[in-house]
Amino acid sequence: MHFLGHVVRFIVAAIVLMIVGWIVPQFSVGGFWSALMLALVIALLSWVVEGIFGKKINPFGRGIVGFIISALVIYIAQFVVSGISVTMLGAILAALVIGIIDLFIPVSTPYEAGRSTR
Template identity: 45%
Template sequence: MDNNEDRNKNRTGQDEAKDWDIGEILIRILVTAIVVGIAAFLTPGFSINSLWSLILASVVIALLDYVIQKFTGVNASPFGRGITGFIVAAIILYVTKFIVPGFNISVWGAIIGALVIGIIDVIIPGKAM
C-alpha cells in the first residue's frame, strides 16, 4: 500500500469519502436536474413550476447531499444505503421545498419521489442524489 492509499484510509481502515471536483459537481447537478424533472412528472404531489426552479432545486439537492455525505458519511441515494439512504433522499426532497420557490412537494410526494428517483437512478448512469 503506498502513501496515497494510506491517506484515503481512516483509523478504522475504511475508505473516506473523497472530495468532489467542480466537474463532478456540475455533472451531478445536471443528472439531478434530469432525474428530479422526470420524478416530478411521474410523481403525484410533486411539481416544479419552471426550468429555473428545477435548476435551483438541483443545485440545492446536490449541495444538501454533499453536506450530508461529508459530515455523516451517509450516501443520500435512495438505494445508496438501503432504508437510511431512502429516508435521507426523501428528507432532502422535502427540505428543498422550503428553500426553492416553485418547487412543491408533499410528504407523500417526497416518499414516492425518492422511490422514483431510486428507480431512475438505476436506469440513468451517474449519481442523481
C-alpha cells in the same frame, strides 16, 4: 470530475426532477430553472449530510436509511427553492422514483467526486 462534467450532471438531474414531477403526484416543479436550482440544493444538502454522517448514510446510498434521508433532503429542499411544492408522501415517492432512475443513469455524488480527485 471537470467543470463541464458537473454542469452536465446538474442538467441531467434537473431533467430527472422534471420527469419525477410529471410522474409523482404531490411533487411539482415550476420549470427547468426551478428544477436546476432544486438539483443544486439537493446536491449541497446531500454533500453536507454525507460529510457529517459518512458515506453509508448518504442520500444516494442504498438501503432504508439512505432512502429516508433522500426523502427528507427532497422535502427540506422545497423550502429553499421557489416554484417547488412537495408533500412528505410526494418526497417519499420522488425518492423512490429517483432511486429507480438512478439504477439506469448512475451519477456520482458531489462528495464522491471531491474525494476521487484527491
